[in-house]
Amino acid sequence: MCPSGRRFHLDAAAQSPEIRTAFKVLDADSDGRISGDDLRAFFSRFPAASDDIIASMISDADVNRSGFVEFEEFERVIFSGGDGIMEDAFRLMDLDGDGKVGFGDLKSYLMSAGMPADDEDVREMICSGGCDESIGVGFEDFLRILAVDSGNKAC
Template sequence: MMSAADSDSDGYVEYEEFERAVERPRMRRPRRGGVMEDVFRIMDGDGDGKLSREDIKGSMRSTGIDAGDEEVEAMFVLGGGEKEGGVTYEVFAKILGVDDFC
């Protein structure tokens, strides 16, 4: 998955590369189970189909982003985590603007 987005093969996905990877599927009808669903599955550390606060914080940390508890809580609440017991893939995709993947 990373190699698909890392167009210059430097081992990092820069913002422009990420943006291109996200924009490509919008040009054509994306298939179910695309790149963003793979990203969600990787973020979902316990595999329960929902992102917990711990899943979000761990994912941020693994990408080098030191998100504090307040930022993680804001992401969790924005994603409907309070109501659903975690952020679902469908909400995750809508937040990222790729809800046509659902």
């Protein structure tokens, strides 16, 4: 479940089952594309997910301006870091707004996303970001966890 410091390349992305699974989690109506309604359904558990933030996320990822995020656009966001999209996702996960996604934040987010993780999985993810679970992960560490950055494992 945890990337454990693996380095992904864009050409390998299409073969990544984790990316496909994440896309399917966000595609609430299973129509093969992510809409604003899909994101609203997914982020409904997070009070910071305003319509403006969701619209911005769609707009930033929607290269072909179809009004939806197709899988290829989703891949681009994941592997390029997106143009503000990943920052928005990080802020939504940072439930207490302290600039860190802590152990509880990450575990809660994974559970609400339909990706149950045991405590060891969450610790491993935090470690892959180069951090200690008692501190949590900052934004750059978060990108390493998602394998957007080179993410050398520091623990």
